[in-house]
Amino acid sequence: MRRSERMAVITKKLTSNPNQLISLSDFSDTLDAAKSTISEDLAIIRHVFGSLDLGRIETVAGAAGGVRYVPSMSDADIVTTVQQVCEELSDPNRILPGGFLYMSDITSDPSLMSKVGVVFATRFAHTNPDVVVTLETRGIPIALMTARAFNVPLVIVRRVSRVTEGTVVTMNYVSGSAKRIETMSLSRRALEPQTRVLVIDDFMKAGGSARGLVDLVAEFRAEVVGIGVLVETLEPAHKLVRNYESLVVLEKVDEENRQVIVRPSSWVSSS
Amino acid sequence: MRRSERMAVITKKLTSNPNQLISLSDFSDTLDAAKSTISEDLAIIRHVFGSLDLGRIETVAGAAGGVRYVPSMSDADIVTTVQQVCEELSDPNRILPGGFLYMSDITSDPSLMSKVGVVFATRFAHTNPDVVVTLETRGIPIALMTARAFNVPLVIVRRVSRVTEGTVVTMNYVSGSAKRIETMSLSRRALEPQTRVLVIDDFMKAGGSARGLVDLVAEFRAEVVGIGVLVETLEPAHKLVRNYESLVVLEKVDEENRQVIVRPSSWVSSS
Numbered sequence: 001m002r003r004s005e006r007m008a009v010i011t012k013k014l015t016s017n018p019n020q021l022i023s024l025s026d027f028s029d030t031l032d033a034a035k036s037t038i039s040e041d042l043a044i045i046r047h048v049f050g051s052l053d054l055g056r057i058e059t060v061a062g063a064a065g066g067v068r069y070v071p072s073m074s075d076a077d078i079v080t081t082v083q084q085v086c087e088e089l090s091d092p093n094r095i096l097p098g099g100f101l102y103m104s105d106i107t108s109d110p111s112l113m114s115k116v117g118v119v120f121a122t123r124f125a126h127t128n129p130d131v132v133v134t135l136e137t138r139g140i141p142i143a144l145m146t147a148r149a150f151n152v153p154l155v156i157v158r159r160v161s162r163v164t165e166g167t168v169v170t171m172n173y174v175s176g177s178a179k180r181i182e183t184m185s186l187s188r189r190a191l192e193p194q195t196r197v198l199v200i201d202d203f204m205k206a207g208g209s210a211r212g213l214v215d216l217v218a219e220f221r222a223e224v225v226g227i228g229v230l231v232e233t234l235e236p237a238h239k240l241v242r243n244y245e246s247l248v249v250l251e252k253v254d255e256e257n258r259q260v261i262v263r264p265s266s267w268v269s270s271s
Numbered sequence: 272m273r274r275s276e277r278m279a280v281i282t283k284k285l286t287s288n289p290n291q292l293i294s295l296s297d298f299s300d301t302l303d304a305a306k307s308t309i310s311e312d313l314a315i316i317r318h319v320f321g322s323l324d325l326g327r328i329e330t331v332a333g334a335a336g337g338v339r340y341v342p343s344m345s346d347a348d349i350v351t352t353v354q355q356v357c358e359e360l361s362d363p364n365r366i367l368p369g370g371f372l373y374m375s376d377i378t379s380d381p382s383l384m385s386k387v388g389v390v391f392a393t394r395f396a397h398t399n400p401d402v403v404v405t406l407e408t409r410g411i412p413i414a415l416m417t418a419r420a421f422n423v424p425l426v427i428v429r430r431v432s433r434v435t436e437g438t439v440v441t442m443n444y445v446s447g448s449a450k451r452i453e454t455m456s457l458s459r460r461a462l463e464p465q466t467r468v469l470v471i472d473d474f475m476k477a478g479g480s481a482r483g484l485v486d487l488v489a490e491f492r493a494e495v496v497g498i499g500v501l502v503e504t505l506e507p508a509h510k511l512v513r514n515y516e517s518l519v520v521l522e523k524v525d526e527e528n529r530q531v532i533v534r535p536s537s538w539v540s541s542s
Binding site: 187 | 325384461
């Protein structure tokens with residue numbers, strides 16, 4: 001096999017398995033090439049990925065070592081992705097009675113959410129999470145794609161407890177905006193103590209659900225290391241959690257003039 | 272840029288955007304290379320992907336044309352993936368009181384479900400779906416990864432109707448095994464008439480949910496072209512839908528002897 005062919009195979013294997021350590025022997029067996037040759041191939045991929053901001057190729061030395069692809073996105077690509085979300089959200093046909101916004105098609109768009117997952121993986125890279133946690137339902141695709149980029153498990157907190165979840169911890173909490181009592185419930189098996197948890201959700205208004213997730217995670221003696229939401233509303237300005245990151249700020253849904261006013265969050269525009 | 276470098280960039284772009292048509296000009300701009308050079312690069316990728324069963328590279332001629340990566344999995348890799356699911360499922364610690372099986376960690380494992388998505392995309396390639404439909408909650412990750420492989424939207428049918436879904440169609444149906452009346456509901460906007468729908472779910476016992484989804488899709492004058500489930504139970508043998516495909520058959524959960532008996536579905540073993 002020639003180098004150009006090996007490059008295609010190695011690149012495919014690395015980028016299809018984000019954050020998974022692949023041994024050099026694995027490549028050298030598949031491609032019938034010496035490890036030193038594979039190392040040279042990897043150096044080329046590392047260099048070109050670095051120069052075009054396509055993510056990092058990391059090498060781990062030693063017997064249990066290997067190489068892995070760490071997805072990350074350039075600032076320019078983050079801006080483009082977030083702008084795409086803003087553009088789709090600002091379509092006035094999304095306005096529902098009561099000033100709500102229909103966004104289920106956006107939050108379950110596989111291609112767009114897979115990019116949003118890499119945006120979150122880039123933004124929260126320093127938090128080094130062991131697991132991504134979300135509250136059903138609409139945030140699941142975003143959370144899954146983020147978990148995939150980090151190569152960590154996804155844990156879905158339920159609103160109702162199901163028999164197939166086994167023993168669960170159920171918590172009542174007060175939704176921040178409507179001041180209604182809601183329930184969330186999580187299987188006892190789903191989260192180990194000391195786990196580093198990244199909370200990912202689709203929407204934050206007052207932050208009641210996020211607050212609830214932080215409290216529920218604490219019941220498992222695990223630790224929330226970051227909170228990411230796709231869309232936050234401008235009002236109320238005071239949220240029930242701190243240190244969260246959103247991609248998009250929903251400033252206003254004007255039912256009368258049929259206008260949706262959204263903008264990228266400040267960290268996005270300034271990056 | 273040398274050919275070896277271009278191969279890494281082109282492969283990354285194609286495989287990260289499954290089933291998306293990318294124009295040759297796009298590559299030739301990014302890589303500052305002539306279209307004829309890019310065509311040669313693509314021919315090499317097409318050939319090596321073909322010979323190693325890594326998916327297909329398809330070229331669409333004409334002004335609006337380009338090239339796309341169609342994910343597909345070799346028979347051997349399908350067997351390996353399904354066996355991995357079987358192995359994980361057969362862990363006796365998954366047995367819950369009442370003979371239920373805890374499988375939420377499997378159905379939300381990003382790496383494994385991304386492979387399962389490609390298995391379904393391979394198995395249902397001939398159905399040429401416009402959209403993937405699932406019922407919340409546990410099937411969402413599998414359905415999302417399948418939708419991603421096909422590059423079609425994911426539509427999530429809800430068990431409760433939410434204000435953020437706008438006008439919904441709500442349907443009562445009878446769950447096949449427990450004979451309980453359940454509700455499913457889908458936003459009026461979510462599905463156009465004549466859409467070709469692939470139904471993907473995590474679990475099928477009597478097939479009540481799948482039957483409900485087929486009926487609900489019919490209410491939108493759309494058409495179910497395939498039904499895929501990760502796990503089906505051996506009993507009851509008579510399901511409420513026909514022409515579904517499962518990956519795994521759950522033969523028995525033996526609470527007393529703490530044994531879970533699972534096997535790959537027959538089409539998997541014979542492929």
